[in-house]
Amino acid sequence: xxxxxxxxxxxxxxxxxxxxxxxxxxxxxxxxxxxxxxxxxxxxxxxxxxxxxxxxxxxxxxxxxxxxxxxxxxxxxxxxxxxxxxxxxxxxxxxxxxxxxxxxxxxxxxxxxxxxxxxxxxxxxxxxxxxxxxxxxxxxxxxxxxxxxxxxxxxxxxxxxxxxxxxxxxxxxxxxxxxxxxxxxxxxxxxxxxxxxxxxxxxxxxxxxxxxxxxxxxxxxxxxxxxxxxxxxxxxxxxxxxxxxxxxxxxxxxxxxxxxxxxxxxxxxxxxxxxxxxxxxxxxxxxxxxxxxxxxxxxxxxxxxxxxxxxxxxxxxxxxxxxxxxxxxxxxxxxxxxxxxxxxxxxxxxxxxxxxxxxxxxxxxxxxxxxxxxxxxxxxxxxxxxxxxxxxxxxxxxxxxxxxxxxxxxxxxxxxxx
Numbered sequence: 001x002x003x004x005x006x007x008x009x010x011x012x013x014x015x016x017x018x019x020x021x022x023x024x025x026x027x028x029x030x031x032x033x034x035x036x037x038x039x040x041x042x043x044x045x046x047x048x049x050x051x052x053x054x055x056x057x058x059x060x061x062x063x064x065x066x067x068x069x070x071x072x073x074x075x076x077x078x079x080x081x082x083x084x085x086x087x088x089x090x091x092x093x094x095x096x097x098x099x100x101x102x103x104x105x106x107x108x109x110x111x112x113x114x115x116x117x118x119x120x121x122x123x124x125x126x127x128x129x130x131x132x133x134x135x136x137x138x139x140x141x142x143x144x145x146x147x148x149x150x151x152x153x154x155x156x157x158x159x160x161x162x163x164x165x166x167x168x169x170x171x172x173x174x175x176x177x178x179x180x181x182x183x184x185x186x187x188x189x190x191x192x193x194x195x196x197x198x199x200x201x202x203x204x205x206x207x208x209x210x211x212x213x214x215x216x217x218x219x220x221x222x223x224x225x226x227x228x229x230x231x232x233x234x235x236x237x238x239x240x241x242x243x244x245x246x247x248x249x250x251x252x253x254x255x256x257x258x259x260x261x262x263x264x265x266x267x268x269x270x271x272x273x274x275x276x277x278x279x280x281x282x283x284x285x286x287x288x289x290x291x292x293x294x295x296x297x298x299x300x301x302x303x304x305x306x307x308x309x310x311x312x313x314x315x316x317x318x319x320x321x322x323x324x325x326x327x328x329x330x331x332x333x334x335x336x337x338x339x340x341x342x343x344x345x346x347x348x349x350x351x352x353x354x355x356x357x358x359x360x361x362x363x364x365x366x367x368x369x370x371x372x373x374x375x376x377x378x379x380x381x382x383x384x385x386x387x388x389x390x391x392x393x394x395x396x397x398x399x400x401x402x403x404x405x406x407x408x409x410x411x412x413x414x415x416x417x418x
Contacts, residue, residue, distance in 0.1 A: 001033075002100045005033065005097060008026045009102035010102075011029075012393070013111035013153075014111075014114045014117065016146065016150065017136050017138075020137055027089070030389075034095060037096060037099075037100075046095055048095050049091055049098065050098055052399075053098070055343065056094070059336050059340065060091055060388070061087070061091075062335060062336075063335075066329055067080055069325065073287070075287070076288050083378065086388050098399070104357065105162070107397060108171075111154055111178070111360075115153075115181045116182075120181075121136045125188070133188075133189055134185065135189065138380075141193065143189050143191070144189025144190065145186070145194040146386055148183060148185075148186035148198065149367050149371075150178070152201050153390075154175045155176075155201075156357075156359040156363055157360065158179075159359070180228050193370075196370050196373075197371070201363055201367065202225055205363065211351060269307055270311055270316070270319075271316055271319055273298060273308040274320060278322035281294075283326045284326045286323055287324060315376055316374065317333050317372035317375075317378050317379075320376045321333050333378065337369045341362060344359070344362035344364075345358075347402075357394050357397045357398045361390075361394035361395060
């Protein structure tokens with residue numbers, strides 16, 4: 001069973017952006033394993049989370065219940081429950097991994113393989129197919145942000161150590177290459193919103209590792225990332241430069257002449273629209289079905305542009321759920337990121353062998369909180385699946401590693417050297 005969960009956890013990260021809906025294959029198989037184990041062993045422990053998981057369970061269930069609230073109050077179709085239901089399914093996988101946690105090394109190698117695979121897909125799309133923005137068969141924004149996420153998770157994995165010194169060195173080289181590959185994949189997608197995570201998260205990771213790692217190594221790592229980022233931007237070439245220049249131009253056009261037709265201009269208009277709609281119905285929101293009516297009313301009052309009518313979401317998870325589900329919607333997504341984020345933050349402060357896993361979990365929650373500022377990330381199946389199951393995997397891995405450390409600390413005397 002542990003080999004099975006390890007292999008499927010590996011495939012979750014490795015296949016995420018390489019195959020169509022690759023992010024769903026591993027979780028679907030893990031879910032079947034959970035149900036199968038519960039039936040075979042006649043035990044509910046394989047499908048029911050443990051009491052110590054209650055804060056994560058509450059945040060996941062709350063997100064689903066608020067979506068159900070929209071369906072019941074606004075008469076929205078039950079299809080709106082499709083993506084929130086993934087968080088309920090993830091809790092079943094949480095129970096399975098509590099009992100049979102996957103191998104940590106397999107998980108790291110899976111995410112790193114996925115980052116490198118995403119980079120290869122992006123290189124093929126841009127330099128062979130000739131696309132302006134790499135998308136990997138999905139929305140370029142989703143692809144670029146998830147490629148960045150895989151790369152940043154790989155950066156956290158550099159701190160994971162192996163007993164065999166030669167293998168440990170090769171592992172760190174592979175994880176470093178995966179980090180840069182994930183970043184390059186994001187650059188080639190032209191997804192500007194995700195680049196903010198690159199400026200925020202690596203320094204945080206280095207600060208946490210600085211508690212246990214030689215300062216010279218930390219400074220060398222920061223210097224290497226700066227140099228490599230410049231190189232990667234040159235490889236991406238026009239993709240990065242063009243997107244940065246267009247962002248500046250679009251911002252100026254929106255401010256000076258209220259141009260809402262550009263990519264950035266329409267986003268700003270959608271954010272403004274969502275804020276106005278949310279303020280007008282702060283308790284229950286407008287519901288997905290009522291958005292067009294509310295937008296039309298704002299257009300008639302000449303408060304927003306007609307371009308706001310073209311989109312069904314606000315290109316921002318916080319504002320989108322605020323306009324659809326009111327304050328409850330806003331609170332549900334904040335807690336979805338904040339609750340596991342606090343757990344991983346507190347865990348990362350401990351100087352134990354679980355630090356790399358805790359940092360990866362914190363990186364996931366923090367990355368998503370950034371991605372959600374410029375994209376309705378949770379409106380996409382890829383966004384929901386990658387978040388829910390990444391958090392669950394890192395949550396279970398940290399608990400399992402910590403339990404082993406507490407029960408037999410001498411096994412880990414030399415385990416964390418960074």
